[in-house]
Amino acid sequence: MKLIFLPRRVSQSLTLDTSKSTHQFMLMGFLLLPFVLGGLSFWIYSSSLKQASETQLMDQWQQELARQAANVEQTQQRVGDELSAMTAKVAELQARLMRLDALGEQVTQVAQLDNGEFDFSRRPAVGGPELVSDTYPVALSVLDKHSSLQLMLGQLVTHIDNREQQLAMLDKQLAARDTRMQTFVAGKPVTKGWMSSSFGRRTDPFSGKQSWHEGVDFAGNAGVEVIAVASGVVTHSGRKSGYGNIVELNHGNGYVTRYAHNDTHQVSIGDIVEKGQVIATMGSSGRSTGPHVHFEVLKNGQPMNPERYIYRASL
Template structure:
């Protein structure tokens, strides 16, 4: 083997030829140093007399185990929250289904026009876009909850309005003077001029008469307040009701009055029993309707219906 040495300062070179013994010694040094170093490190690790701190490894292992435990707990907590959110969403959807069914049923009962209260469609909303809200971002879950909440608010608002309308219509039906003052009987005398049954002369009849069986029920044709209940000249036992808005009704010739002054009665409630008290020829009810203090023909109110 020939080794050449080069000098940087003088630019000269020198060479040296190694003998076989020198070559063997050089190879032994180059190969022996790594092997002996590995053997030394292995012996140190086996004996425990090494510079690597085993406690640091154990600490890192414990920290990894703690992080894994926290991760498992976090995953379990997240699953519980997702389950709770899923149940809440199902509850919201069930409430919406019930509200929609109730709203549609009430709309049918109220006889509202198609489309006036549509519980099967998304609530109609709108408005100009606001720049201040453009940067506000919702997560999908927040957006879903907000949509459900808006639908619930819309349904509740529609139901509130529908309830108010139905109450108004119910009040209108209750207070409107309509129908016959009896459950059983027949019309025996009309409103206007007729032959008086006692004198035989033409006379004015201020109401209509319904004949029937003595003791038959006499009912209020509208809700109102009792302003008279007792004997009255020519009428016999009479009940008078004030229905508001200038309307009043009278039920006369009763055998018995079942209400007293100040009572509040509902439409269809029994107020007296049919008789023949006062100026009467037999069991019947004399029915009068007053509007703003003036007697009017009850026939139009008997045939009248409120929708």
Template structure:
């Protein structure tokens, strides 16, 4: 991490920062890439430039710290994308030169000393460059995932169908609602299925795991990309049972029900993402679970 200058900001100064803004929202989403804590759904994020006023009573150190934190998050995301890309290339037998996740793209510019003060603008420019690189790798990973899925034999489970739980009830539908924790009106970009803690969470179609990990707000989260370009998301899990790069069959258990992240009780937050935007999941879920649970049974 470069040495960073600590200077006072001047009144009226503005700071150009990059923030991850949801495009639904998780953007082309295939892979659920977003930065920062989001109350709604992350999808793949659209990264946008914002001009954020700087509080003149606050030193640059706080603003620089925020940019440095973003840089760290983006670098971690880039490492994750590269690792998944390399794994998919290896298991699929595709040309590694076509899908290169090892070598960094060519870059130029004068050499600079590492041990020097960096201005806010220089750090923001570095973040901008890193964002462009991450977006490029995301697009490449989308194409690679689709190629891997095309290699798989088409089966009956290729189409989305059925609920992600064997029993339960819909506790919160898709659409505008009052957030159960924040008590504010927000658009709910998925459907919540309440059921017993520890119950199996099931994939609703064949696909490829493109994210398995933890995200703020969502807790433990699994994203699965499907042959038709749709992505399904399963959140608030007690534990994820699959890892990135795994090929999944319809009805396979991928996690267990929990309440990690921002949640008032055990349930599955389920999303369907099409062309980078969350859509109403219900038209895709043709069948219902064999057992409908009453609310009292879920809370028991």
């Protein structure tokens, strides 16, 4: 076949022999063949290289994964062990708290306090099988243990907060009661001695006339300790006409006690004294026939019969 091109400008036609071009093409192909083969073998070589490095990477990756998995397992084991230890510790704390509750309850009962305000037997919501670590099934996951532990810790915190408040209230009540007990006028004003004169009408030992005795007398040996019958503040410590050396204590709630005819004083005005504290020694100062303590109890300024206070039971 012959193709004849007839360009307008060129007068003669251009003839292309196809058989010739086929030859040319084949020749060109032949010349290019080494390059093509070279490229192809390079491609195969490089892709095989790539494959080899990929396999190597995969191996490395798998090894790394295995290492990581072992690490995770180890960590999980360690965390699990630690959690178990902590769970046991929390359970121990809960047990101790329960013993404290029992103690608080006992104190409330012994002190005969109104337990309506603080009830140690009423426990904040605690418990469940997670209380004792030994009961944990082995299969329980670390996460389950963790959340159980968190729950236990939360309950423990609530329990402690609650008990803290209750114990503070108990302390306040006991302190108030202690103050009441301490300032409660009761008992004898001497450690040794006997009552030698009672309250009220009597024959005056000096004049021999009927008179009114505003206290009671405790006779004893000179130097015997004179003690405060209740805690209070020293409002007088010195001489007073008729009384000799006298100590006066104010106990609050309108109560005042007086201890007269003392030999020596061991307190000064403004001192705070405790119940049973030695405030003076027995003497015979003032209008006195011998060593004794003249003891008065005043309520709102009125002399009361001290015997009612001496022999009354403590709160």
